[in-house]
Amino acid sequence: MNRKVIRQIDRERDGAAFDSPPFAESPSPVHWSARQSEPQVWQGLRFADLAPFISLAVITGGLFAMALAKMEVRRLGYAIVQLAKEERRWRDEERGLNLALARAMGPERLEAMAGRQLTLRRPQQGEIIQMTENGVALEQ
Numbered sequence: 001m002n003r004k005v006i007r008q009i010d011r012e013r014d015g016a017a018f019d020s021p022p023f024a025e026s027p028s029p030v031h032w033s034a035r036q037s038e039p040q041v042w043q044g045l046r047f048a049d050l051a052p053f054i055s056l057a058v059i060t061g062g063l064f065a066m067a068l069a070k071m072e073v074r075r076l077g078y079a080i081v082q083l084a085k086e087e088r089r090w091r092d093e094e095r096g097l098n099l100a101l102a103r104a105m106g107p108e109r110l111e112a113m114a115g116r117q118l119t120l121r122r123p124q125q126g127e128i129i130q131m132t133e134n135g136v137a138l139e140q
Contacts (some may be wrong), residue, residue, distance in 0.1 A: 103109065114120040 111122075
């Protein structure tokens, strides 16, 4: 574009058409850049101008939060499954230990151990002593 045309457009936009001397006669050079118009653009912005961008940011943030929440729910679900497997394993181990304890405390095993390690034997008729409430021993 021609400099004269640009200057005329600029004066018309400012409302002062043809009030200043022509562009060639200005004492200081005019630098045309986008930075000169930025403050005017930002000063004229209203909320209605920014509303689409703000709503887009809110929607994007909401979707991101939903995705994170779903990922966390899925992670917790996997953790619950893992803990359930571990609980089953511990319950099976407890059952096995209870069975081993019942076998160890069985009367046949205790009798065999008493005879083998403690040299105890079953009492014969007349060797059984009964105790009463007042502490007196009675023979059978």
